[in-house]
Amino acid sequence: MRSKKAGWLRVMSHLIDSRVSIIVPVYNTSIEYLRECTASVEAQTYSDIELIIVDDGSTDAGTVRFCDEYRNSKSTLVRKKNEGVSAARAAGLERACGSRVMFLDSDDRLEPHAVERLVKVMDGEKADAVIAQDEPGKNIPAISRYYGTDIMKALLDNREASFGWALWAKLFDTERMRQSYKVRKNIFYGEDLLVNADYFSKSDSAVVIDEKLYFYRKDNPDSAMAQARSVKKLSLIPMWREMADIYSAIGLEEEAQRIMANYYDSLLAGYLQCEYYRYDDYKRIMSELKTQLKAQLKCILGNDYVTGKYKYIIAVYFLWAFKLKRIIKNRG
Known part of the structure; x- marks a missing residue:
């Protein structure tokens, strides 16, 4: 666990560098979904955002064209061979310039105030991570604080704590995520849970808020x-x-x-x-x-x-x- 001094240094670095990097891995996503996804980032009430689109070797002409033509003063396009979502996120993480980072799936979208709210909670709580919700009406407190190994216990007791095993709907410290992130090419199910476990096992504090800030598009049957x-x-x-x-x-x-x-x-x-x-x-x-x-x-x-x-x-x-x-x- 880090010392209090190290924790305060991290907080100060966030105050100096307020940018949030949002990493969006893309592989053959429909143009309709991509437009909704990127539009939700553009509509954020928080201004200091960096959008990193990682094209993971898409073969769909529409997806490739969208990535080529999408231009925004706050966006960066990374192209790479297809290696899966875990490697795509890692490529985006390497390019991230913000002191904090979020992961957004290319067929999902954010509430307009999502980033602003997550940053406010992270700064106010001096937390290593903030976890929001992707659906309303969960029977949890408005805000829950976890420290030390209790974070890992809450991650395991996901239904009760509403940590969520996916990487989205969370705000992380970029440098800490870089240090803990591992690409596991032989794991296709549950890789997000492992990334969360790696991150939280080295964290001092995490905060869960009962606010729906993320729209997750359910898989079709x-x-x-x-x-x-x-x-x-x-x-x-x-x-x-x-x-x-x-x-x-x-x-x-x-x-x-x-x-x-x-x-x-x-x-x-x-x-x-x-x-x-x-x-x-x-x-x-x-x-x-x-x-x-x-x-x-x-x-x-x-x-x-x-x-x-x-x-x-x-x-x-x-x-x-x-x-x-x-x-x-x-x-x-």
């Missing part, structure tokens, strides 16, 4: 169905394992065990998912997942956060299978 079938969803397995390691590294062992329960669940779900959807090379993937499950059997059965139903499934499916294999082998 076809897109959601395609994602459910995607082999990329298996990346939830290493994501949960890495999350547990982050919590364990800062001494939150109980929380790490809770996360490991999610890891075990994703292992079994991934195994069954492979069997159902029959991905390319699914037999090899299933074999690897089965090996991981077998290696974790004792830990699974001894984890208090793993449900009895899950333990029963594991015990019946795997322990009986091992016993049956041993019987067959002995008879042979």
Whole structure:
């Protein structure tokens, strides 16, 4: 944790440099959505804003043309090969000049007073991050303050604390985000949660406000169905394992065990998912997942956060299978 002196130095740097960098990763986004997104940045009541559009190797002609033709005195265009949203955000972060940074998805938009409100709360609370909401009517206090490891506990208890696992609807300290940000090219689901965990594990304070400042465009049913079938969803397995390691590294062992329960669940779900959807090379993937499950059997059965139903499934499916294999082998 930082010293009080270091915290005040950060506050002073924000007062000297009031600019906020807004990073928008773009990949084949519809022009309609892009116009709404950029217009919401232009309409901000806070004046000292830098908009960084990162074209992540778009192949759609309309998207490419929009990025080429969009001109604003406060905007910067970064072009790069397609490597995914995590790498695109990292490229924008490298170019950011503001002392504070926000992430905005290219099909979403901000309330006109969003940046002004977030900056005001961050300065007033001397916080390392401010978290707003993307929907109204949440049963949370108008403002909630978290310090030290309680920040990480609140992140894990997202439904109660309304931290949000996505990166948007949050205002961060730019330099702190640069230092903590990691690009994980093998993780396609939950990468935002890992970025948040990396950032908050090194933070002293965070503030949650019960104000809807961000408009999140929900996925359409076809897109959601395609994602459910995607082999990329298996990346939830290493994501949960890495999350547990982050919590364990800062001494939150109980929380790490809770996360490991999610890891075990994703292992079994991934195994069954492979069997159902029959991905390319699914037999090899299933074999690897089965090996991981077998290696974790004792830990699974001894984890208090793993449900009895899950333990029963594991015990019946795997322990009986091992016993049956041993019987067959002995008879042979």
